[in-house]
Amino acid sequence: VWRRLSDNVYGHYTSGLANQAYIHSVPYSQQSNSSLIAKAYNNLGNTADIGSIYLAVADAKWIYENILDTTTVIIH
Numbered sequence: 537v538w539r540r541l542s543d544n545v546y547g548h549y550t551s552g553l554a555n556q557a558y559i560h561s562v563p564y565s566q567q568s569n570s571s572l573i574a575k576a577y578n579n580l581g582n583t584a585d586i587g588s589i590y591l592a593v594a595d596a597k598w599i600y601e602n603i604l605d606t607t608t609v610i611i612h
Contacts, residue, residue: 537550538567539560541560541563544565545565546564546565546566546567547564547596548561548569548596548597549561549593549596549597549599549601550600551596551603556587557588557589558588558589559589559599559609560589560591561590561591561593561597562576562577562580562590562591562592562593563576563590576590589611
């Protein structure tokens with residue numbers, strides 16, 4: 537499950553937020569598990585690009601598969 541993001545990169549297991557932001561895996565350069573952008577992965581836990589919350593793939597997948605569209609998300 538891939539979604540094209542800005543700057544011609546792709547997020548794996550992307551979930552949209554009401555404010556037009558996204559929660560997704562760290563970006564990939566192509567729709568391929570072997571194209572992970574290492575610099576982005578190494579910055580997990582730091583501020584991401586505007587409009588994105590980067591997660592490890594397993595965490596992004598869990599949210600994608602288990603959180604309903606109507607769930608309120610509060611970001612601290």
